[in-house]
Amino acid sequence: MEKILKLNHLPKKIANYLTAPDRIIPLKKQAFLFQQGEPVKELYVLLSGKIMVGKTSPDGRELTLRLCGAGDLVGEIIVDDLPTHYLVDAKVTEPGEVAVFNQKKLNDALISDPEAMLSFLNFANVQYRKDQTKFRDLVLHGKKGALYSTLIRLSNSYGKKKDHGIYLDINLTNQELANFCATSRESVNRLLNELKRQNIIDIDQGRITILNLRFLKKAINCENCPIVLCTIN
Incomplete structure (x- = not known):
């Protein structure tokens, strides 16, 4: 299960419980x-x-809220026995594999490890706050602000610094970008x-390079949130 150990953005306490999928x-x-x-x-870890x-x-x-890649945790984290239903869809845009974990079995194991349980709850809270900031940008700044916000988040998740700007190393169609907005x-x-x-971005063979990130941030009154809240995953 070597691939499962490579979990993105997760503290060790959480990763320790996600090494042996069902x-x-x-x-x-x-x-x-x-x-x-x-x-x-169930809870899922995307392997590819x-x-x-x-x-x-x-x-x-x-309305797309997250783009999950290899190593990301996908799904709702539940910590009680009350019936819970998904409020969102998870649609596969690139084929791969996912590791599946039974939530009841996971919860039973966490009962004896309050520190790990708290880590799971903190992770769920971060995802909630991410969604709130995305809704904020959409409501306060409209479609343009939502696009600018999405480009900024993509730069934090997939950006590679080049001499002339930040290259977004990911294939997204304009329709997929539109769904984020x-x-x-x-x-x-x-x-x-x-x-x-306006020379704010460059597009070459469908790939975007951000030439002026400051312009995008200024346009939406960027609050310089912690990077953990300003990603696309």
């Missing part, structure tokens, strides 16, 4: 790991591939072209 399952592109309304029974976590409205509009692909196309004309 099973490993394959993920097919466009399939759902779980969907809104389904009961929460990519999963987008978000909400879909009754009329089909999508709860807007249309056409709106994102227009906003990206506007940023390109």
